[in-house]
Amino acid sequence: MASELINVLFEIEKLVESFSSLDSYEALIKNIKTQIERVAKNDTTGLYLFSKEENKLKLFYAKGFSEQEKKEAELTAMERHPGYVFKTGNILWVADQDKEHNKYSIDSKKQSHTRSRMYVPVKLNNLIIGAFGIQSETPNAFTDTHLAVLRVFAALAGSAYDSIQNNLLIKNQNTENEKLSILAKSTTNNVIYTCKDGKITWVNTHFEESTGYFLDEIIGKTPGSFLIGKDTDPEKTHELRTAILNKKPCNTTILNYKKNGEAFIVYIQLNPVFNETGDLINFVAIQHDITEAQKQEDEIIHKNEQLKLREEQYNNIVNTTNDFIVTLDARGQIKFANNSWLKKMNYQLNEVIETNIFNYIHPDSQEHCMLIFNAIHNNKDESLLIKYDLINKNKVKIEIEGEVIVTYKDDGIYSINSYLKDVTEINKLRIEKENKIVELKESKERLENVLGSLSESVWGVSLPDYNLEYISESAVSIYGYPLKDWYDNINLWSDAIHPDDKEFVLKASEKLFDVGQFISEYRIITADKKEKWIYSDTKIITNEKGIPILMTGITKDITLKKTAERELLNYKNALDRSAIVSVTDVKGNITYVNEKFCEISKYSKEELLGENHRKINSGFHPPEFFQDMWKTIIGGNIWSGEIQNKAKDGSIYYVQSSIIPFMKDGKPYQFVAIRYESTEKVLAKLAIDDQKQFYETILNNIPGNVAVFDIKGNYIFVNPNTVKDPELRAWLIGKNNYDYCTYRGLSMDLAIDRDNQFKLLRENGKSISSVEKRQTKEGQTAYTNSNLILIEYNGEKLMIAYAIDITELKNAEAKVSELKLFYENILNNIPIDIAVFDKEHRYLFINKEAIKNDEIRTWLIGKDDFDYARLKGIATDSAQLRRNQFNYVMKTDSRAFWVDEQVNSSGETKFKERRFHSYDNQKFIVGYAVDVTEVKTMALALEDNIVEMTNYNTLLKSQNEDLNRVNMELDKFVYSTSHDLRVPLTSIMGLINLFKIESDLTVQAEYLLMMEKSIFNLDNTIVDILNFSRNARLDVVYEAISIKNLLNELLSASQYIDGKDQIQKLVSINEEIELVTDSKRLRMILGNLIGNAIKYSKDDDLLSFIEIKAEVSAEKVVFTIADNGIGIISTSLDKIFNIFYRATSKASGSGLGLYIVKEAINKLDGTITVESEKNIGTSFKVEIPNKKITNDRQGLN
Amino acid sequence: MIDRDSINEVVVIDDNSIDLIINSKVVQLVNVGKTIFKNDSAEDVLINLNERIIGGLKAPDLILLDIMMPLVTGLDFLDQIDKMPAEFIEGLKIVMVTSSLDPGDYSLAMSHKNVIAFLGKPLTPQKLESVFLDDFG
Known part of the structure; x- marks a missing residue:
């Protein structure tokens, strides 16, 4: 059964893949039936569909049911599984007999059976229309794979049902109109689908019925290979082949033969179908059986030919007869006369044409004929027999007898034909001709009817006025609009296009005139607002000049095809997404894999096909695993299990696999494997295993003893540290402590002791902890901390005992105690008061130095200084001071120290320096007190000296600064000088160097002059430096000075300044009062200023002058030295007194001159100011105190 | 190495008129440059250079520069040169010629990128020649 199921799966895959070429619902339903029968070889299946009319589920198709069972099943379907599935839409999967089964089964006889059932809902456009089920007498017969297959069936069934319902509807409509029905029957089209090279992929049922060929026998053949016969026009065959080769449409008529040899004529519309990208997909040929129409047409042709024959006969008769035949117009003018008449009358035809007949009537007959002629005009008789006489050219009277036949047009006579007596034959011929015309008309109408009754809607629009000339009735059934609407609204077809498709259809239609034909499939909205898919083929018909005269088209409803196509695609996708499928031959070589297989294994199809399945073996499973698998499948049984595979990139994946052997003659010939991925599931399981292992590893490796007991005290787990022997450890599980003691031959005391503890633990649930001290074999003391706790795990109460050796901890504790003692000893012997306080300033420790009395020291622990003060009966001032300091330390987390004074018992004043230090985040505060009495005494003695020292230091510092400044100045001075x-x-x-290499004597002389000048400059500089030094070193000596003498001396010296002898010197002195000052410095001051005034005069200016004024008063002397020289730019003016500052490059000064002037004036407590303007001149004003008065006083004294 | 042939215009700046003559003479003797300008004021040269910038003229190729000068010292002059457009001073080479014994002057002067040498006074043809010699020559 399962192997068949797999086959079916493949059939469906194939079906789905080939669906693009499938167009018949009959074929579909037939296929489904076949597949169901294959699936349910030994099982029963039923397809229940809901009938609205009868309001019940009807068994649409059943297999494995007797007639009686079918009736029963249908009767109770609504109350059983099908009804449940139909009503709820749920999938029902009854693996075995269970409650569900009983609930829905009313068949008491079968209740005792153990069987598997599976039902899935049948849906159409998301509406549940029934249920589809399968049941097996074997328990657990169905798997996920079955479910998938059933769902595909159900979907196909839904589509098929829809198709059948529609077909029934069409048939019913047809019976309503018998005439239409007959025509439809006779003209239903054959539809042939071929692949690109013209080979048949599908034909419709009508084709099968009408030709006698079934799809199975002709699939893959070209239609031409069996349809054509001896009378088929080879040119037509060629035409079709050429069209296929060139991928062109072709419309032609061809003679075909049915299987039984019967010939039939078809009008073939062959159209290539292209996809969106313009690639050819296939061809569709629609054959209209026009044998009937052809017959009609043949008949028309035949009749036309007969008619022609008659006319020829007629003409023959007319021209060969002995009878007279004359044709006249309404006025009696001769239009025609036959040979016999002309011969008898002895006239030539051209003589009588357009002459009046009365010219030839014998006078005796004139009156009679006139009467007849009038009668013809008046009575409109078509035919009348006449008898009259003619007279010929030779005036011979000719008696004639005959008939006059008049044809009328509009209201008047068209022609008048006169015949001889023998008119019977002619008349007969005429009538016959007229009859044939009527028949021809009828045949044409019938052909039109044939065309109109095609299942497609055929229409024609005349161009260029776009007038709808014709549209067949089918348009009404496709679109739902009455025919009248089509004629009224030429745009109805475009209005009806689905909005989503409108753009592309209209765009394509625009090109219609360029390409001549437009074939497409698109959606429309019908009059009752339903969406439909249509196939449309529109052509432009042109006249012989190539001008479009007609637009014709065929429109066909293909909604069913499209719906089914979509449904099947959905299921193919579902199938592709769910199952991993591969097929191997008996050796395990891969012959087929699906996409999903490639996806999970990461190999491409090409890499897998032909390879052995071992390619994806991960090596995880032992060889026995695969041996067992092979044994199962070779024996024809299905193997199921979880397999670990390895993908191309080495990653591991798990699949839940079913391998199904395909049997032929009792031997497997191929294996099909269906798998579902289970990697996540397996990984999750592995994760749990890992975790368990993880915790066990921890428990096994912790150094303590761990044992887990159930509530009764039986071992569940014990770690290797507790019981080293693995056998004993395994044995112990499930046993209790009594067993253990018995086994080990130990005293029961331990067991009883433990049992008591268990009891205690069970009663109050509180953990028990104890420390046991024991002697080891080596004679050392060991400690064990044992714990017993009660936990609840998964609703079960467990007792866990664990014990840890704490010997080291105990030893460490003992060591700490020793250390404590050691440090306390030390602390007690240090000559410093030490106390440790808690946060509340209570004593934690006091050493002996602080409190000598052992009793009081012990008493004080936990108390504070206030307690101590009360005990000693002393004031609390000191306690309060300490408290304040303590609080300060706590608040600021800093340290405090202070010195306090105490008078001891012997009356001596003792100074103690006290400190509070906070430790370990203020956990405790340590207080120290050191006796600083001696230090304090010394310090007091020193204090006085310190003040002196400080003053001295300040002095030193200032002197040091001065020195530094002087040093720096000196440095700068040395560099500059x-x-x-x-x-x-x-x-x-440089000049000497040049001099050496210079041969020109005049140049050499120049060099010598320059050398002289340089030496002069050098001398000047040295003088300046000397002055500088003098000013700094020499004491001020006041004496009476004659300004006049001094100036004379200075001015005469300046006469030697090179090139400056032209300068005017204007001097005015008022020294009525004697000037007393330092003469050397005054010489320096004036010498520099006058020298500058001369040096910086304008070169070669005859108007250069210097003006010197001196005004002596009792208080001071004021000198003004002004010139009209080069001047000083204002920006330099404030710097000119700086040492080494030179304001101009015009002179070769040292930059010391004005500095010395300024310094010298300072020494004399004078001032100097300057005014200057570039290129105008400079004026210095010097004021120096007159020391005459002071000098006089000194003299007086 | 400095290509002596690339030097056309030389400016000698020294406030000491004698040194100005000596330095110019040495330039002549070494045969560097086709035109030699003498100037006793660095300030005047700066003014001249700025006029050249405005006039779109090129800078002199070589400047012999004293340090100890009133108003605008050689170091002030170098600072002003650095502020001029890069393309203008690109090819300008400056040789410091000084009697300064201040070691600070040497490092300050050499830190300017246009300065190619620092020579002590008195300037001699040999000293100036050394500037135009290859490191290996």
């Missing part, structure tokens, strides 16, 4: 001294020296050296 050495530079100033080097400048002229290097110049001289």
Whole structure:
């Protein structure tokens, strides 16, 4: 059964894959039936569909039911499994006899049976329309795979049902109109699908019925290979082949033969079908059996030919007869006359044409004929017999007898034909001709009817006015709009297009005139707002000049095909997503894999096909595992199990596999494996295993003893540290302590002791902890901390005993005690008061130095200084002071120290320096007190000296600063002066170098002059430095000075300044009062200022002058030295008194001059100011106190 | 190595008129440059250089520069040169010629990228020649 199921699965896969070429619901349902029968070889299946009319589930299809059973099943379907599934939409999967089974089964006889059932709902457009079920007499017969297959069946069944319902509807409509029905029957089309090269992939049932060929026997053949016969026009065959080769549409008529040899004529519309990307998919050929129509047409042709024959006969008769035939117009003018008449009358035809007949009527007959002629005009008689006489050219009277036949047009006479007596034959011929015309008309109408009754809607629109000329009735059934609407609204077809498809259809239609034909499938919205798929083929018909005259088209409802297509695609997707499928031959070589297989194994199809299945073996399973598997499947049995596989990239995956052998003659010839991925499930399981192992590993490796007991005291687990012997450990599980003691031959005391503890634990649930001291074999003391606790795990109460050796801990504790003693000893012997306080300032420890009395010291622990003060009966001032300090330390987390004074018992004043230190985050505070009496005494003595020292230090510091400044100045001074001294020296050296290599005597002389100048500069600089030194070192000596003499001396010296002898010197002195000051410094001051005024005069200016004024008063002397020289730019003015500052490059000064002036004036307590303007001149004003008065006083004294 | 042939225009700056003559003479003797300008004021040269920038003219190729000068010292001059457009001073080479014994002057001057040498006074043809010699020559 299962192997068949797998086959079915493949059939369905194939079916799904080939669905694009499938178009018949009959074929579909037939296929499903076949598949169901294959699935349910030994089982029963039933397809229940709900009938609205009868309001019950009807057994649409059943297998394995007797007629009686079928009736019963249908009767109770609603109350049983099918009804449950139909009502709820749930899938029902009864693996074995169970409650569900009993609930829904009313068949008491079968209740005792053990069977498997599986029902799935049958859906159509998400509506449940029935249920589809399968049942087996074997328990646990069905798997996930069955379920998948059933669901596919159910879906197909839904589609098929829909298709059948629709077909019934069409048939019913047909019976309503018998005429239509007959025509439809005779003209239903054959539809042939072929692949790209013209080979048949599918034909419709009508084709099968009408030709006698069934799809099975012709699939893969070209239609031409069996349909054509001896009378088929080879040109037509060629035309079709060419069209297929060129992928072009082709419409033609061809003679075909049925299987029974009967010939039939078809009008073939062959159309290639392209997909969106323009690739050819297949061809669709629609054959209209036009044998009947052809017959009609043949008949028309035949009749036309007969008619022609008659006309020829007629003409023959007319021209060969001896009878007279004359044709006249309404006025009696001769239009025609036959040979006989002309011969008798002895006239040529051209003589009589357009002459009046009365010219030839014998006078005796004139009156008679006139009467007849009038009668014809008046009575509109079509035919009348006449008898009259003619007269020929030779005036011979000719008597004639005959008939006049008049044809009328509009209201008047068209022609008048006169015949001879023998008119019977002619008349007969005429009537016959007229009859044939009527028949021809009828045949044409019938052909039109044939076309109109095609299942497609055929329509035609005349161009260029876009007038709908014709549309067949089928349009009504497709679109739901009455025919009238189509004629009224030419845009109805585009209005009806589904909005989503409108754009592409209209766009494609625009190109219709360019390409001539437009074939497409698109959706429409019908009059009752339903969505339908249609196939549309529109063509442009042109006249012989290539101008479009007609647009015709065929429209066909393909909704069912599309719906089924979609449903099947959904299921193919579902199948592809769920199952991993592979097929191997008996050796295990892979012959087929599906996409899912490739996806999970990460190999491509090409890499797998032909390879052995071992390729994905992970090596995880032992060889026996696969041996067992092979044994099972070779024996024809299905093997199921979980397999670990390895993908191409080495990753591991788990699959829940079923391998099904396919048997032929009792031997397997191939194996099909269906798998579902189970990696996650297995990994989850592994994770649990890992965790268990993880915890056990921990328990096994902890150094303590661990044992777990159930509530009765039986061992559940004991770790190796507790019981080393693994055998004993295994034995112990399930046993209790009494067993253990008996086994080990130990005293029962231990067991009783433990039992008592268990009892205690069970009673109050409180953990028991104890420390046991024992002697080891080596004679050392060992400690064990034993614990017994009660836990609840998964609703079960467990007791866990664990014991840890705490000997080391105990030893450490003992060591700590020793240390404590050691440190206390030390602390008690240090000559410093030490106390430790808790946070509340209570004593934790006091050493002997602090409190000598042992009793009081012990008493004080846990008390504070206030307690101590009360005990001693002393004031609490000291206690309060300490408390304040303590609080400060606690608050700021800092340290405190202070010195306090105490008078001891012997009356001596003792100073103690006290400290509070916070330790370990203020856990405790340590207080120290050191006797500083001696230090304090010394310190007091020193205190006085310190003040002196400080003053001295300040002095030193200031002196040091001065020194530093002087040093820096000196440094700078040395650099600058050495530079100033080097400048002229290097110049001289440079000049000497040049002098050596210079041969020109005049140039050499120039060099010598320059050397002289440099030496002069050098001398000046040295003088400046000397002055500087003098000013700094020499004491001020006041004496009476003659300004006049001094200026004379200075001015005469300046006369030697090179090139400056032209300068005017204007001097005005008022020294009525004697000036007393330092003469050397005054010489320095004035010498520099006058020298500058001369040096920085404008070169070669005849108007250069210097003006010197001196005004002596009792208090001071004021000098003004002004010039009209080069001046000083304002930015430099405030710097000119700085040492080494040079304001101009015009002179080769050292930059010391004005500095010395300023320093000298400072020494004399004077001031100097300057005013200057670039290129205008400079004016210095110097004020120096007159020391005359002071000097006089000194003299007086 | 400095390509002596690339030097056309030389400016000698020294506030000491004698040194100015000596230095210019040495430049002549060494045969560097086709035109030699003498100037006793660094300030005047700065003004001249700025005029050249405005006029779109090029800078002199070589400047011999004293350090100890009133108003604008050689170091002030170098600071001003650094503020000029990079393309203008690109090819300008400066040789310091000084009698300064201050070691600070040497490092300050050499830190300017246009300065290629620091020579002590008195300048001699040999000293100036050394500037234009290859390191290996």
